[in-house]
Structures are given as structure tokens and as C-alpha cells.
Amino acid sequence: MMATLSDLKISEVKLSGKEAGKWGMVIDQDICTGCQACVAACAMENNISFVGEEDAGYGRSMHWIRIERFWEGEYPEVKMTPNQPMMCQQCGQAPCEPVCPAFATVHSMAEELNLQVYNRCVGTRYCANNCPYQVRSFNWRDYERPEPLPNQLNPDVTVRRRGIMEKCTFCIQRIHRAQDQAKAEGREVVDGEFTTACAQACPASAITFGRTDDPASLVSQLMKRRSHGVKHLEELGTLPNVTYFKGG
Amino acid sequence: MIKTFFDWLKQPMGMIAVGIAFLVLFSVAAFGLYQTQQAPEQPIQFPHKTHVAFGIQCLYCHPGASKGPSAGIPTQEKCWACHNQIQKTQTSALLAPLKDAVIGNTPIQWVPVAIVPDFVQFNHRAHIAAGRNCEECHGDLTQMTIYENPQVMNMGWCLNCHVEAAGEDQEKLIKLSDCGTCHY
Numbered sequence: 001m002m003a004t005l006s007d008l009k010i011s012e013v014k015l016s017g018k019e020a021g022k023w024g025m026v027i028d029q030d031i032c033t034g035c036q037a038c039v040a041a042c043a044m045e046n047n048i049s050f051v052g053e054e055d056a057g058y059g060r061s062m063h064w065i066r067i068e069r070f071w072e073g074e075y076p077e078v079k080m081t082p083n084q085p086m087m088c089q090q091c092g093q094a095p096c097e098p099v100c101p102a103f104a105t106v107h108s109m110a111e112e113l114n115l116q117v118y119n120r121c122v123g124t125r126y127c128a129n130n131c132p133y134q135v136r137s138f139n140w141r142d143y144e145r146p147e148p149l150p151n152q153l154n155p156d157v158t159v160r161r162r163g164i165m166e167k168c169t170f171c172i173q174r175i176h177r178a179q180d181q182a183k184a185e186g187r188e189v190v191d192g193e194f195t196t197a198c199a200q201a202c203p204a205s206a207i208t209f210g211r212t213d214d215p216a217s218l219v220s221q222l223m224k225r226r227s228h229g230v231k232h233l234e235e236l237g238t239l240p241n242v243t244y245f246k247g248g
Numbered sequence: 249m250i251k252t253f254f255d256w257l258k259q260p261m262g263m264i265a266v267g268i269a270f271l272v273l274f275s276v277a278a279f280g281l282y283q284t285q286q287a288p289e290q291p292i293q294f295p296h297k298t299h300v301a302f303g304i305q306c307l308y309c310h311p312g313a314s315k316g317p318s319a320g321i322p323t324q325e326k327c328w329a330c331h332n333q334i335q336k337t338q339t340s341a342l343l344a345p346l347k348d349a350v351i352g353n354t355p356i357q358w359v360p361v362a363i364v365p366d367f368v369q370f371n372h373r374a375h376i377a378a379g380r381n382c383e384e385c386h387g388d389l390t391q392m393t394i395y396e397n398p399q400v401m402n403m404g405w406c407l408n409c410h411v412e413a414a415g416e417d418q419e420k421l422i423k424l425s426d427c428g429t430c431h432y
Contacts, residue, residue, distance in 0.1 A: 110422050
């Protein structure tokens with residue numbers, strides 16, 4: 001008998017899957033200078049809209065990655081903690097997924113990432129409200145790109161329109177491109193062959209991207225070498241795939 | 249005023265008027281639907297069947313299909329490579345736009361027909377590599393003049409083929425039925 005789509009049960013696949021996800025990221029906060037190169041690179045790679053001054057004032061800025069800054073201590077003795085790049089953590093058990101009434105944010109069983117399916121999204125914004133990392137952004141308007149800005153749009157990424165939720169995809173278009181290239185050449189994807197836009201742009205190499213289920217990859221090596229990695233809000237049981245290093 | 253109008257609608261003449269109005273609306277809608285299924289106007293009435301009959305391979309003019317996402321539409325230079333050696337090019341009225349395009353060095357504004365929406369990321373290479381032939385999706389071009397889609401290219405049509413291609417292989421089925429394979 002041929003297997004059909006309805007035969008697949010997501011929970012079964014999830015339970016049978018590995019504890020660690022497929023793709024992961026390691027961020028070294030000690031090297032990060034907060035230069036925002038990743039933020040710019042991400043916006044360029046993923047066709048993210050520029051909302052302008054007025055909408056930014058309403059807190060409608062659209063970024064798939066942002067540099068968080070925190071302060072410690074009282075006024076004269078203020079100390080800044082290391083910069084903290086924050087993007088979608090591609091949770092293994094994502095809080096955004098079960099709340100979507102349109103199944104627009106679903107878990108990719110093949111890549112083990114959280115997907116945002118733009119053509120399904122109806123813009124309820126429930127996912128953004130349920131995201132403990134606050135990394136989803138919503139298209140409140142059709143933000144115009146004056147000529148010649150449309151020429152820099154990435155053809156591999158959908159141009160989102162008004163009323164659509166969006167978030168970091170771990171540059172899934174680059175993953176697919178690398179997989180396609182590797183398949184065309186009849187080999188497996190090599191670690192370090194490609195990386196996300198943010199990791200590529202980082203002048204300090206604070207961001208590393210790769211396969212966490214491959215013990216030989218650079219990401220796995222870094223996680224092994226420095227055992228004090230932190231996964232944010234891990235206590236919520238979200239199984240995030242981004243590891244942060246600080247004070248090493 | 250409004251009441252008399254509604255009273256009139258209940259008279260035989262009024263009923264006929266309502267009937268005619270419905271018929272007009274229905275035919276406009278039907279015509280609109282019919283229009284969406286028609287091949288668009290092309291700058292040149294390109295006869296695919298003639299070119300296929302000469303034994304020209306699909307990949308000669310659409311080489312991108314085996315290399316990357318887009319199959320590509322040939323430029324006038326590619327057409328001219330053959331056509332400037334053909335006497336008929338100089339005389340045929342149908343080929344005048346091609347001659348003008350080459351002389352004026354202006355691109356031919358072909359209208360793509362087999363298109364997917366922006367939120368679908370389609371890759372020709374993967375499909376060719378999986379052993380699909382052009383005519384399985386694009387129809388029998390030995391019978392076509394201007395290209396027309398032989399079927400509606402929607403997600404159900406894509407998925408049917410994907411599920412069939414996966415067969416018993418669970419891992420392949422997961423990959424081929426994953427939202428993120430085409431939508432990102």
C-alpha cells in the first residue's frame with residue numbers, strides 16, 4: 001500500500017526524531033561587538049521591509065534578527081552586559097506552532113525548522129504573542145520600495161505583503177540551494193559549505209551555523225569545547241536550537 | 249419609489265428583467281473565468297510544433313531547466329543563430345518582429361505562461377534530475393503553437409505527483425510533502 005499524507009502523524013515523527021535538531025547555531029556573545037552587520041545582512045538576504053520612522057515609533061520595526069542590550073546595576077555603577085543577537089530559536093517544541101488557527105506556522109519534519117508558510121497566514125498574530133523570544137514581526141502595511149530598490153530583492157525568498165507574519169528561517173533558501181548543488185554534484189552537503197546571511201556577514205565570526213546532529217561539524221565542536229553554553233528560556237521546554245556563550 | 253420598484257419586480261416583466269440581469273452576471277463571470285484560462289498574447293506567434301518537428305531539443309532553447317530553478321526563455325540572439333541562415337526569415341511577416349528585435353537590439357517581450365506564484369519556490373533542476381520529462385508537466389509540444397498549460401498548475405497537482413514519487417519511502421515522503429520544500 002502506498003503511504004499517503006494522512007498516514008503521517010506529526011507527534012510520532014517528533015518522538016522518533018533525535019533530541020537535538022538538525023540545524024543549529026552557536027553565538028559567542030564575548031566576540032559580538034553589536035555592529036549590526038548581521039541585522040543589515042539579514043534584511044538584504046530575506047527581503048525584509050523597511051518600515052520607516054513612523055511605524056518604527058509604533059514598535060512595528062521588522063527585523064528577523066536584533067541585537068539586544070541589557071544593563072546591570074544602579075545609575076552610577078551601570079554595567080552593560082554583552083550584546084545578545086536574538087533571532088528565531090527554531091524551537092523543537094515551538095510555542096508558536098500549536099496556536100496558529102491556519103496552520104501557517106508548522107514544523108518542518110524534513111529540515112526540523114519552524115516554517116512560516118506565507119500563503120497560509122491570515123495574520124491573526126497569535127504566534128507572535130505566544131513567542132517567548134519575541135522574534136516574529138508582522139507586516140502592518142505594504143511597505144513601498146522606491147526604485148531602484150526592488151532590484152536588490154532576493155529572488156529565492158518570497159516578498160511578503162500586508163497582513164503576513166514572518167520570522168527568521170535559518171536562511172532555508174540557502175539550505176535548499178546548498179542541498180540542490182550538492183545533489184547535482186552527487187555528494188553530501190559539506191559542513192561550512194554555506195552559512196546563513198548573519199553568520200556570513202559577522203566580521204567577528206561570533207555566529208556559527210551548521211548541523212548539530214553531525215558531531216564533526218564546527219557547531220557541534222564548539223558546543224562540545226565550551227560546555228557552558230546557554231539556551232535561552234530552555235526551562236519552558238521549547239528545545240531551542242541556538243546556543244549562546246558568554247563570559248568564557 | 250423603492251416600494252413600487254420591488255412591486256414591479258414581482259410582475260411578469262420585472263421577473264424577466266431579474267432573469268436577464270442574472271444571466272448577464274453569470275455570463276460575465278463565466279467569461280472572466282474563461283479569460284483566466286487563456287494563453288496570453290505573445291509578441292511572436294511562436295510555433296513550438298514546427299521547432300520540435302525539426303528535432304530541436306527543449307534544452308537547446310531552455311537550457312536553464314537542467315541547471316537551475318528557471319528554465320529560461322531564449323533571447324533573440326539565440327533565435328537568430330538559426331534564423332539568419334533561413335531564407336524565410338527575410339520574407340515572412342510572422343517573423344518580422346524577430347528581425348526588428350535583432351536589428352534594433354531590443355529584447356522580445358515574451359509573456360511567461362507556466363508560472364507559479366511568488367510564494368512558491370520551484371526548481372526545474374531537481375525535477376529533471378528526478379527523471380521527469382518536460383512533457384509530463386508542459387504537455388505535448390509537438391501539437392502546440394503558442395505554449396498553453398495543459399492543466400491547472402496548483403498545489404494539489406504538485407502534491408499528487410510528489411506523494412506518488414515518494415511511494416513507500418517514508419523519508420522521501422517527509423521531504424517531498426514538507427511545506428518548507430517549496431514555500432519559504
